[in-house]
Amino acid sequence: MKRIFGIAILTALMACNQAEKKSAETNDSTKTDAASVKNEISIKDEKKLAIFTQYVDLKNALVKSDAVSAQKSAAVLKNSLAAYEGCEPTADIAGKIAASNNLVSQRKDFTVLSADLIALLKNAEIEKGTIYVQHCPMANKGNGGDWLSSEKEIKNPYYGNEMLECGRVAEEIKAK
Known part of the structure; x- marks a missing residue:
């Protein structure tokens, strides 16, 4: 009985080690694939391209939980949006x-801003x-x-480092 119990424990430990190795290998190959392929976005309407680029700067500031950078990025975006009819x-x-x-307030307003820009783009x-429409169910x-992203990898602007990878790609807006 002791021998069977010992073999069962040994088998479980070996299985856990193998699972960790496999997940580490998978993660490593995923990182190199993502790093080697850069998703360059080109939009025919230059004003929309500028708006998207400035929006991504704002999103990235919120991902970093940097309220001051978010303020600066939002100010630039505001001017571009004001110049775009509608x-x-x-x-x-x-x-x-x-x-x-206030980061909490900025993120709350970012939800409405994102909905409008998703419709625009x-x-x-x-x-x-490809422009990725990403969704966090907990936000x-x-x-x-x-939110919109130029990368498929999830970097959550609603939680930053607290839950950086919370979310999924809900839709892809691709070149036609």
């Missing part, structure tokens, strides 16, 4: 983010690359939140 209300939202140094003529007290 985006004046969205520019006001970017202005609210630029006016606040779904109709964009993408010439090259906004469980109501969820979406």
